[in-house]
Amino acid sequence: MNPQKSPPEDLLYRPHMSFWWWLQKRNYFLFMVRELSAVFVGLFALISLVGVYRLSQGEDTYQLYLNALQTPSAQVLFVVILLFSLYHTLTWIHLTPMIMVVRIGSKTVPPILVLIASYLAWIVISLILFYLLLVN
Amino acid sequence: MSTIKITVTRYNPETSSEPFTQSYTIPYKEDMVVLDALNYIKNHVDGTLTHRWSCRMGVCGSCGMMVNGDAKLTCATFLRDYYPGEVQVDPLAHFPVIRDLVIDMSDFMDKLLEIKPWIIRSEEKPLEEGEYLQSPDELNLYKQFSMCINCMICYSACPVYGHDQSFLGPAAIALAHRYNMDSRDEGQDQRAEIIGSHEGIWECTFVGECTRVCPEHVDPAAAIQRSKVQLTKEYFLSWMWPWGN
Incomplete structure (x- = not known):
C-alpha cells in the first residue's frame, strides 16, 4: 500500500473545532440533550438503589427516604427526570429501526414494523412494571 | 441585472x-x-x-x-x-x-485503503466455474452503502472526527460494512481488526449527522451501529461457542 502524500505540514492550515460546536446546529444540540438525558436516567437508577439500601436498613429508615422523596424539590427533580427519560427513550426507540435489521428468511422486515414492535415492547414492559410497583 | x-x-x-x-x-x-x-x-x-x-x-x-x-x-x-x-x-x-x-484528503484516502474495500475470498474459484451469483435480496443488503462517492461531506459533519482525526470515520466504515454485507465476500475477519479497533466503530457516539448530510442518501450512521451489533454478537458467540460454527 502506498500511503497518500500530504503537502509539508508547515504549509497546511489545520482548523480547530470550537468548544461550542454543539450550539452550531440544531441536530448537534439535540444529540447533546440525548447524551445529557442519560445522566438523568442514571440519577433515577441511583435514587432507586438508595431506596433499596434504605429498605434493607429497616422500616423507619425507609420511611425517612420516602418522606425525602415527597419534598417539593424532589418532586420537581422527578418531573425533570421523567421528561429527560421520555426524551431518552423516544429518541432511542426511533433510532432502533436504523440499527436493527430484522430478517425473516431472505426478506427484510420493513423498518416501520420494527418501530411499532419497539413501541409495543416499551408499552407492555411499562404496564407490567406499573402493575408490579404501584397496583400490587 | x-x-x-x-x-x-x-x-x-x-x-x-x-x-x-x-x-x-x-x-x-x-x-x-x-x-x-x-x-x-x-x-x-x-x-x-x-x-x-x-x-x-x-x-x-x-x-x-x-x-x-x-x-x-x-x-x-x-x-x-x-x-x-x-x-x-x-x-x-x-x-x-x-x-x-x-x-488535504490524504488521511481519508489512507483510511479507505485500510478497510480493504474490495471483495476478499479465502479461496478464489477457477475462472471456468463462472461468476459469483447473487440474488436481488442479497444485493439489497448492501446496495445503498455502495452508493458512496467519497465526497468526505460526512467527515465534515462528524464532530467525533472533528475532535479526533484518528477516528476511521463514517464513509470508510460504511464502505467496510458494504463489503462485509456482500454475500460474495469473505473478508469480515480482516476488516474486523480495523473497524473493531479503538479508532473504529466504538469511537462513534451516534450523532447521526453523517447520514443527514450525505448527498447520495447513504446511511453511514446505520452502517456503524449495525457493525457494532454484528461485532458484539460475534464476540459473545466466540466466547460461548469457542470451537466455531
Whole structure:
C-alpha cells in the first residue's frame, strides 16, 4: 500500500473545532440533550438503589427516604427526570429501526414494523412494571 | 441585472499562516449553483481562487465545501436557496487546508485503503466455474452503502472526527460494512481488526449527522451501529461457542 502524500505540514492550515460546536446546529444540540438525558436516567437508577439500601436498613429508615422523596424539590427533580427519560427513550426507540435489521428468511422486515414492535415492547414492559410497583 | 455576494475563505501559505475571507459580487441567475459562482469568480474576477471540482453533476464527489456552515456538494447547491442573502463558502470542515478551498484528503484516502474495500475470498474459484451469483435480496443488503462517492461531506459533519482525526470515520466504515454485507465476500475477519479497533466503530457516539448530510442518501450512521451489533454478537458467540460454527 502506498500511503497518500500530504503537502509539508508547515504549509497546511489545520482548523480547530470550537468548544461550542454543539450550539452550531440544531441536530448537534439535540444529540447533546440525548447524551445529557442519560445522566438523568442514571440519577433515577441511583435514587432507586438508595431506596433499596434504605429498605434493607429497616422500616423507619425507609420511611425517612420516602418522606425525602415527597419534598417539593424532589418532586420537581422527578418531573425533570421523567421528561429527560421520555426524551431518552423516544429518541432511542426511533433510532432502533436504523440499527436493527430484522430478517425473516431472505426478506427484510420493513423498518416501520420494527418501530411499532419497539413501541409495543416499551408499552407492555411499562404496564407490567406499573402493575408490579404501584397496583400490587 | 441581479447580483449576489459570495464570501470565500482564502488561504495561501506563501503569504499568510492564517486564512482570511474575501467577498465577490457577481451576476446572479436562478439556475446557478454554488460551484457555478466559484467558477465565475475564477474565470472572470479572480484567477487566483483555488477550488476542486470535476464532473459538475454530483457523481465525482470533488466539490464538497461548507456553504453557509453546512457541508454540501457545491454542484448540487443552488444559489436561489440563499438569494437574496449572501453565500459564505469555506473549505470542508475538520480537514487540513492546502490552499483556499482545497483540503488535504490524504488521511481519508489512507483510511479507505485500510478497510480493504474490495471483495476478499479465502479461496478464489477457477475462472471456468463462472461468476459469483447473487440474488436481488442479497444485493439489497448492501446496495445503498455502495452508493458512496467519497465526497468526505460526512467527515465534515462528524464532530467525533472533528475532535479526533484518528477516528476511521463514517464513509470508510460504511464502505467496510458494504463489503462485509456482500454475500460474495469473505473478508469480515480482516476488516474486523480495523473497524473493531479503538479508532473504529466504538469511537462513534451516534450523532447521526453523517447520514443527514450525505448527498447520495447513504446511511453511514446505520452502517456503524449495525457493525457494532454484528461485532458484539460475534464476540459473545466466540466466547460461548469457542470451537466455531
